[in-house]
Amino acid sequence: MICPRCDTDKVELLTKSPVGNAWEMYICNTCTYSWRSTETPDKTDPKRYNAKFKIKPESIPNMLVIPPVPPLKA
Amino acid sequence: MKDIQVPSGKTGSTKAYHDLRSFLVTLEAEGQLVRIKDEVDPEEIGAAGRASANLKNGPAVLFEKVKGYANPVVTNVHGSWANHALMMGMDKDTPVKEQFLELSRRWDMYPVGPKRVTNAPVNENTVTENINIFDIISLYRINTYDSGCFLSKACIVSADPEDPTSYGKTNLGTYRMQVKGKDKLGIQALPFHDIGIQLSKAEALNKPVPIAICLGCDPITTFMASTPIRYDQSEYDYVGALNNGVPMEITKSATLGLEIPAGCEICIEGYIEPRVRECEGPFGEFPGSYSGARLQAVVKITAISYRANPVFENLYLGIPWSEIDYLMALNTSVPLYKMLKDTFPEVQAVNAMYTHGIGVIVSTKVRFGGFGKAVAMRLLTTPHGMAYNKIIIVVDEYVDPFNLEQVMWAMTTRVDPDKDVSIIKNCPGMPLDPSSNPPGMHNKLIIDATTPKAPEIVSRETELLTPPAGTAKWEEIISQLVKAARK
Numbered sequence: 001m002i003c004p005r006c007d008t009d010k011v012e013l014l015t016k017s018p019v020g021n022a023w024e025m026y027i028c029n030t031c032t033y034s035w036r037s038t039e040t041p042d043k044t045d046p047k048r049y050n051a052k053f054k055i056k057p058e059s060i061p062n063m064l065v066i067p068p069v070p071p072l073k074a
Numbered sequence: 075m076k077d078i079q080v081p082s083g084k085t086g087s088t089k090a091y092h093d094l095r096s097f098l099v100t101l102e103a104e105g106q107l108v109r110i111k112d113e114v115d116p117e118e119i120g121a122a123g124r125a126s127a128n129l130k131n132g133p134a135v136l137f138e139k140v141k142g143y144a145n146p147v148v149t150n151v152h153g154s155w156a157n158h159a160l161m162m163g164m165d166k167d168t169p170v171k172e173q174f175l176e177l178s179r180r181w182d183m184y185p186v187g188p189k190r191v192t193n194a195p196v197n198e199n200t201v202t203e204n205i206n207i208f209d210i211i212s213l214y215r216i217n218t219y220d221s222g223c224f225l226s227k228a229c230i231v232s233a234d235p236e237d238p239t240s241y242g243k244t245n246l247g248t249y250r251m252q253v254k255g256k257d258k259l260g261i262q263a264l265p266f267h268d269i270g271i272q273l274s275k276a277e278a279l280n281k282p283v284p285i286a287i288c289l290g291c292d293p294i295t296t297f298m299a300s301t302p303i304r305y306d307q308s309e310y311d312y313v314g315a316l317n318n319g320v321p322m323e324i325t326k327s328a329t330l331g332l333e334i335p336a337g338c339e340i341c342i343e344g345y346i347e348p349r350v351r352e353c354e355g356p357f358g359e360f361p362g363s364y365s366g367a368r369l370q371a372v373v374k375i376t377a378i379s380y381r382a383n384p385v386f387e388n389l390y391l392g393i394p395w396s397e398i399d400y401l402m403a404l405n406t407s408v409p410l411y412k413m414l415k416d417t418f419p420e421v422q423a424v425n426a427m428y429t430h431g432i433g434v435i436v437s438t439k440v441r442f443g444g445f446g447k448a449v450a451m452r453l454l455t456t457p458h459g460m461a462y463n464k465i466i467i468v469v470d471e472y473v474d475p476f477n478l479e480q481v482m483w484a485m486t487t488r489v490d491p492d493k494d495v496s497i498i499k500n501c502p503g504m505p506l507d508p509s510s511n512p513p514g515m516h517n518k519l520i521i522d523a524t525t526p527k528a529p530e531i532v533s534r535e536t537e538l539l540t541p542p543a544g545t546a547k548w549e550e551i552i553s554q555l556v557k558a559a560r561k
Contacts, residue, residue, distance in 0.1 A: 005221070015208045015256060017142030025208070027222070031367075032254050032353050034222035036215070038141075039117060043218070053219045053356065055367060060353050064513065065369045066505070067265040069349050073278045 003028035004035060004049040006057050031055045089163040090320035091292040093195075093337030094387060097161070098136065098148065104166055106133045106157050107148075113139040116214035123149040123216075123390025127397055131156040131166075136385075143212035147386045151293060153397035158404070161293040163318065170404075171476045174423065177316065177408050184307075186314025186321055194325040194336040196288075200379040202329065206256040210378055211289070211340060211386045213253055217358030221367065224357055225251040225259070226398075227389040229299040231286040231332050232269050232346075235276040238284075244333065245269055246309035248299045251287065252354050257375040259287075260354035261346060262368075264505065266461045268305055273346055273371060282345035285373065286332040290339030290387040295322060301405035302458035328379040339384040344375040359506045360402070361429050362393035366513075394429060403427035406458070410434065413456045418449055425475035431462040432507055435475035438468060443530025446522040447496060454501070454518055461502045461514075467521045472538075484523040494522040 001011040006028060014025040014034055027034040033055075041048040091097040101107035110122070114137055126132035131154040137147045152158060156166040159173055168176075207213070213223035228251055234243035245268040252260035263270045269283075276283045291299075294316050298309045310333075313322040323336040330343045354370035391398040403426075410431065411424035420439035428434070438449050446468035453459045453466055469475060469484040489495065496519070503516030510516045526532045 015206055018206075018209045019142055019144050022142030027255065030353075032221060032252070032260070034253070036116065038115065039215070043215070050219060053364075055353070060367075060369075063353065063367060063369045065351050067263055067270045067274060067371075069351065070274050070278045072280060 001026060002046045003031060003033055004044055004046045005033040005053065006031040006055045007046050008057055030057050031060065090317035091161075091294070091337075092323050093292050094148075094151070094290045094339060094385060097151070097293050098134065098385075100160055101134050101151070101157060104156070104160055106131070106154070106160060106166065108133045108135055110135060110137045111139070113141050115141050116143065116212065119147055119149060119214045119388075120216040120390055123153070123388075123397060124392055126150040127153045127390060127392075127395060130154075133157075137212075140212040140214075143208075145210065145212050145384050145386060147212045147214070147388065148290075149388055149390060150397050151387060152297070152389070152401040154400060158400055161297065162316070171423070171474065174404050174407060174476070177404050178411060180316050180318055181312075181408050181412060183315040183319055185311030186317075186319055188310045188314060188324045188333075189321040190333075191323045191325050191336050194323075195381040196334075196336070196338050196341050196379050197325065197328045198379075198381060200328040200377055202377045205375055205378060207253060207342070207375065207378065208256065210380050210384060213386075214388075216388070216390060217364075217392065219364055220357050221252060221355055223253040225253070225287065225289065225388065226391060227289070227296060227387055227401075229288040229291045229296055229335060229338070230261075230269065231288060231327075231334050232272055232283055233332065234272055235279065235281055235283060241310075241333075242306045242308050244308070245272065245305075246295070246299045248296070250357055250359075251373070252357070254352070254354075254372070257344075259342075259344075259373040259375065260352065261371050261373050262354065262357075263346070263371050266457075266502070271305060276346070277348045280348050282348050282374075284330050284332060284345055285343070286327040286330060286334045287342040287344070287373075288334050288338040288340070289342070290385050291335045292322070292337050295335045295337075296387075297401065297405055300402050302409050304457070329377040340378065340380045340386070342375055343377040343379070344373050347372050347374055358392060360391050360394075360398050361432070361504075361507050363508045365506050399427070399429075402430045406431045406462075410453065410456060410459060410463075413459075414449065414452060417452055420445075420471070421449060422471045423475050426463070427476075429507075430504075431458060432504060433465045433467075434459075434463050435467045435469060435481055437471055437473055437475045438524070439471040440524045440527050443527050445527065446524035447520055450520040450522070454498070462504050463518070464503065464507065464516055465519045465521070467523055469523050470525055473523075481523075485521065488523040488525060489521060496520040496522075 008030040010029040014027040159168040325336040351369035356364040389397040422437040498518040503510040505513035
């Protein structure tokens with residue numbers, strides 16, 4: 001399975017629905033995007049995911065850090 | 075739980091709620107809650123929250139059956155002025171300015187200490203192994219391009235790492251949380267928020283921050299969690315004040331022993347992991363646009379406690395106005411008003427209802443030239459105002475800052491752009507404001523729409539029109555005729 005947002009294959013099953021067999025949720029271990037199997041293709045299909053919200057995996061380490069990590073006190 | 079009847083200073087009898095459920099009963103009785111009995115897809119809930127906020131005095135919406143989940147969801151609990159008034163035990167038709175003045179009156183009752191109770195219903199069920207948050211909470215994506223399911227209305231309790239037993243320094247705050255696993259969450263802890271101060275102290279020592287994430291609290295507690303107060307003040311002592319002197323009930327959380335709101339539906343306990351950052355967001359935020367994706371802090375869940383059939387309370391936030399704007403309107407206005415009034419008794423009222431105070435209107439008497447601008451600069455040096463307040467409009471004491479028609483009149487007839495508009499460059503800003511550049515910095519705009527006073531050069535005298543004699547009498551006659559005609 002491919003992540004709809006960052007197109008990597010590091011996707012795993014997050015959970016099955018607690019009641020019945022209604023849906024599964026998946027999560028991407030690269031960009032932390034998660035989605036439900038019953039959602040519309042603009043949220044579940046890598047080809048249909050809005051380009052403005054796509055993430056390149058290589059951009060993640062350079063994202064803004066909130067809050068900044070302070071220096072360690074000795 | 076039973077509602078407690080207490081005498082009130084001004085508003086007849088008021089009710090104080092100790093949990094969400096008793097407030098939902100009142101909302102329903104007042105026609106301010108609707109039930110959706112048919113099963114809904116989880117991702118319908120965000121749309122319903124948006125829809126209800128679009129309606130005049132939109133109700134809370136309770137979803138009894140959510141597909142694939144065991145428990146109900148409620149949204150838009152604070153999402154109208156009617157619900158806001160009912161939260162305070164006031165008549166649902168109470169005008170906004172009256173709600174502001176009553177809140178301001180109760181604010182001064184601080185501190186009203188809490189009552190510590192045992193056997194709180196939230197501690198009846200506790201899970202500490204094989205935790206799966208989805209088993210207990212009916213989670214859903216709020217806006218289309220949110221990066222997952224979010225908790226948007228959690229009351230988060232956290233202790234000061236250097237002073238963990240300090241009651242006053244224990245913080246109650248609302249911060250967005252992205253669900254990232256069965257037992258893992260992301261949290262946005264901005265540096266100028268109280269939890270940001272705690273996290274920074276803990277991370278310098280490489281220590282985790284213990285937290286208790288409480289969902290579905292009584293309405294005033296949730297209201298206080300999003301209210302900016304001083305770091306060493308207690309939100310719980312304010313809840314008692316805003317409940318008109320009725321102490322709130324708190325209890326120890328099941329495994330970490332943090333003091334939490336006793337009436338909450340669900341309490342998630344865990345730790346913010348020190349010095350860990352992970353991709354989080356975007357999330358549709360209160361300025362009406364998506365935040366970017368950022369590297370933010372991570373929470374490991376160690377226990378979840380819950381009442382029988384716990385109700386998951388969450389809010390929709392989108393282009394204003396939506397529930398979050400009602401939730402953060404007067405609890406942003408009153409603290410800023412109190413801080414200004416403390417220095418300048420001339421200040422009459424503060425309307426900081428626009429985007430959590432990014433826009434503020436201050437009404438004040440003017441003692442001498444430049445006074446309005448000085449009041450605005452004081453606002454910009456308050457703890458909340460420093461980062462959030464960006465556009466400040468100052469009006470005369472006879473202008474109601476909650477009446478935008480009057481504010482526009484003041485602006486159009488009092489402002490000489492050459493001398494009454496000031497820009498202060500390179501100040502602290504709110505990173506979620508899409509115009510903040512770089513995120514967390516912005517320029518401030520002060521518009522002084524007060525009437526000039528000496529020693530400012532007053533080139534033209536201003537004589538205000540007054541209502542002709544008999545206006546009040548005719549208001550009464552005409553309104554009675556209108557009422558009769560509508561029967």
